[in-house]
Amino acid sequence: MSSRSLFPKRGYILFISGVLIGFLIFSGISLIFTGIGQQAAYTLRPESIEFEFLYTSEKQGWIERVTPEFERWFEEEFDIQLKVKLTVTGTHKTVNLILLGSAKPAAWSPASSLWIPYLNNKWIIEGHEETIAKDWTPLATSPVVIAGWSSFLSKHNISGFNDLYELSRRGVDFKYGHPDPLLSNGGAMVAVLEFAEALNKKPEEITFEDLKDPKVVDHVKTIESRSIAYGESTGFFGSWAAENGPEAINAFGVYESVVIDNSLKASKKWNNSIVAIYPERGTLLSDHPYVILDAEWVSIWQRLAASQYLLYLLKPEVQELAQEHGLRPVNPSVPLDRRTFSMENGVQYKLPVPILKPPSGEVLEAIFVKWVEARHPGA
Numbered sequence: 001m002s003s004r005s006l007f008p009k010r011g012y013i014l015f016i017s018g019v020l021i022g023f024l025i026f027s028g029i030s031l032i033f034t035g036i037g038q039q040a041a042y043t044l045r046p047e048s049i050e051f052e053f054l055y056t057s058e059k060q061g062w063i064e065r066v067t068p069e070f071e072r073w074f075e076e077e078f079d080i081q082l083k084v085k086l087t088v089t090g091t092h093k094t095v096n097l098i099l100l101g102s103a104k105p106a107a108w109s110p111a112s113s114l115w116i117p118y119l120n121n122k123w124i125i126e127g128h129e130e131t132i133a134k135d136w137t138p139l140a141t142s143p144v145v146i147a148g149w150s151s152f153l154s155k156h157n158i159s160g161f162n163d164l165y166e167l168s169r170r171g172v173d174f175k176y177g178h179p180d181p182l183l184s185n186g187g188a189m190v191a192v193l194e195f196a197e198a199l200n201k202k203p204e205e206i207t208f209e210d211l212k213d214p215k216v217v218d219h220v221k222t223i224e225s226r227s228i229a230y231g232e233s234t235g236f237f238g239s240w241a242a243e244n245g246p247e248a249i250n251a252f253g254v255y256e257s258v259v260i261d262n263s264l265k266a267s268k269k270w271n272n273s274i275v276a277i278y279p280e281r282g283t284l285l286s287d288h289p290y291v292i293l294d295a296e297w298v299s300i301w302q303r304l305a306a307s308q309y310l311l312y313l314l315k316p317e318v319q320e321l322a323q324e325h326g327l328r329p330v331n332p333s334v335p336l337d338r339r340t341f342s343m344e345n346g347v348q349y350k351l352p353v354p355i356l357k358p359p360s361g362e363v364l365e366a367i368f369v370k371w372v373e374a375r376h377p378g379a
């Protein structure tokens with residue numbers, strides 16, 4: 001058995017249980033003992049370990065809340081002091097930091113697994129023989145939705161991005177927005193869905209040839225012509241709408257969690273709630289994958305600590321805390337909180353549309369290029 005197979009893998013979450021967690025908690029240290037011998041392991045065992053966790057802002061509140069307790073637990077279990085260096089920034093920037101060598105994390109968590117083939121493709125292009133992100137496990141999920149004021153969405157019967165296209169094509173005046181795809185994972189996922197609906201294809205089916213069709217770019221440009229802003233984060237749009245009301249912006253592409261954060265406050269202030277529309281043709285999940293990088297700078301001790309951190313983040317009581325930040329748990333033993341995921345908060349308890357697969361890394365790169373052609377120059 002290879003050493004890597006003893007660490008948590010992408011499919012691990014399907015088999016998670018209390019007994020399995022108890023076993024895996026000690027698998028990392030057992031791996032080291034097996035690999036270099038128990039006596040040598042005790043001799044070489046460090047007094048302290050530090051590793052960097054490079055992750056994105058959507059889960060910052062949750063991660064910052066639970067990490068200190070994990071560090072205490074790790075020291076009690078292994079008699080090794082641990083420091084998890086938390087570095088938080090936008091998804092696209094995390095990719096660039098890794099590629100430039102400006103950050104050397106042991107663990108990386110972009111907002112979506114959409115970015116894993118993108119990073120791997122860039123990594124290989126730079127001359128590396130093997131990919132850097134081989135295995136991953138989702139930490140929590142939040143689907144991309146079209147958020148907006150219930151009065152506007154109901155009046156125009158919005159059920160997807162193509163409905164926004166039809167409104168714009170007919171000359172209906174409305175205000176739209178989403179984060180910049182070159183800066184934000186949320187913006188990138190919205191752009192992918194816009195192009196997918198323009199092509200009447202699933203994102204995974206999009207090809208380079210599809211994107212060469214000028215009619216496709218014109219289709220997306222028609223939607224983008226109603227954009228009034230491109231921010232760096234999805235959270236900006238929710239708080240801006242809730243603060244400034246229905247006249248400021250009508251609809252915007254964001255995560256479901258943004259709706260949860262802002263629906264009630266908007267309703268109280270404007271007597272008109274912000275709600276989520278799940279695109280009827282399907283949506284993409286921001287699944288917050290956790291990746292222990294296969295990089296030369298990651299030591300076996302850092303890999304041990306990072307693997308235990310993953311197991312900790314999947315514990316039921318820790319997953320329950322993620323829901324307080326609008327994130328859906330991935331541990332199947334954790335029930336979804338009906339108080340959080342409710343129509344009162346502008347969202348639905350069960351996702352009512354198909355979950356789509358992302359395009360390849362190369363196609364995602366091409367979509368970025370075409371989106372630049374389609375974007376509203378004045379936004």
